[in-house]
Amino acid sequence: MGVPVLGCDCAVCTSQDPRNHRLRTAALIQHAGTTILIDAGPDMRAQLLRHQVRHIDAVLLTHAHTDHIGGIDDLRPFTMRTGAPLPLYGDATTLRRVRHMFDYAFDPAPSLSTRPSLETRELEQRFAVGAISIEPFQVLHGAHPITGYRFGPLAYITDASALPDATMRRLRGLDTLVINALRYTPHPLHLTVDEALGIVAELRPRQAYFVHITHDLDHAAANRELPSYAQLAYDGQVIQVEGLEARA
Ligand SMILES: [Zn+2]
Ligand SMILES: [Zn+2]
Numbered sequence: 001m002g003v004p005v006l007g008c009d010c011a012v013c014t015s016q017d018p019r020n021h022r023l024r025t026a027a028l029i030q031h032a033g034t035t036i037l038i039d040a041g042p043d044m045r046a047q048l049l050r051h052q053v054r055h056i057d058a059v060l061l062t063h064a065h066t067d068h069i070g071g072i073d074d075l076r077p078f079t080m081r082t083g084a085p086l087p088l089y090g091d092a093t094t095l096r097r098v099r100h101m102f103d104y105a106f107d108p109a110p111s112l113s114t115r116p117s118l119e120t121r122e123l124e125q126r127f128a129v130g131a132i133s134i135e136p137f138q139v140l141h142g143a144h145p146i147t148g149y150r151f152g153p154l155a156y157i158t159d160a161s162a163l164p165d166a167t168m169r170r171l172r173g174l175d176t177l178v179i180n181a182l183r184y185t186p187h188p189l190h191l192t193v194d195e196a197l198g199i200v201a202e203l204r205p206r207q208a209y210f211v212h213i214t215h216d217l218d219h220a221a222a223n224r225e226l227p228s229y230a231q232l233a234y235d236g237q238v239i240q241v242e243g244l245e246a247r248a
């Protein structure tokens with residue numbers, strides 16, 4: 001829902017700490033001239049403006065919940081400028097939902113109104129966008145499998161409630177793990193802070209960052225309690241990852 005939550009007067013929602021202002025969860029991966037956006041939620045336009053992003057090579061979608069795809073129409077200026085369709089990667093369920101929600105963007109009939117020019121591409125086991133090699137993997141979001149992405153030493157997971165064994169095996173040897181940790185109290189669709197810490201303890205990345213956080217967590221207070229190798233991330237945080245090149 002983002003923080004502040006509409007109409008909420010709690011200490012985190014009214015906090016002056018900018019790290020307690022949380023737009024809907026997304027990430028930008030930049031490496032050797034290639035820029036990839038992960039998820040395109042309703043806050044995407046504000047996020048891209050804030051970080052002066054002028055070009056995107058592809059969008060990777062994790063799943064079709066509105067907080068992750070609701071901003072897709074705002075990709076329009078990018079494709080109007082280049083004239084080329086923007087690749088949207090995701091699993092079959094996600095892409096079906098995108099084509100349904102933004103059906104006008106996929107209508108071949110000519111139109112006087114501007115539309116984003118999008119090309120949906122179903123995930124393969126391993127693929128590349130420009131200089132970045134990508135391995136998608138499945139995590140569970142309640143009963144539904146959704147997609148996480150590994151980029152060599154970096155993995156990005158949002159909206160997981162559990163990681164299947166096969167995925168745990170594919171996430172060994174990470175330098176940096178970005179993973180969701182909603183709050184302290186249990187939720188049927190999202191990992192809690194303790195559950196996320198349990199996964200970090202098993203996978204042992206050099207550093208983990210928690211994302212997709214509610215107003216239950218105050219940034220500074222939560223991070224004081226957390227170990228230095230697993231900390232809450234904040235909007236606009238930039239993380240350098242060594243060796244993002246294609247993995248052998
Ligand atoms: Zn609140
Ligand atoms: Zn979700």
Ligand SMILES: [Zn+2]
Pocket residue numbers: 065067068159212
């Ligand atoms: Zn979400």
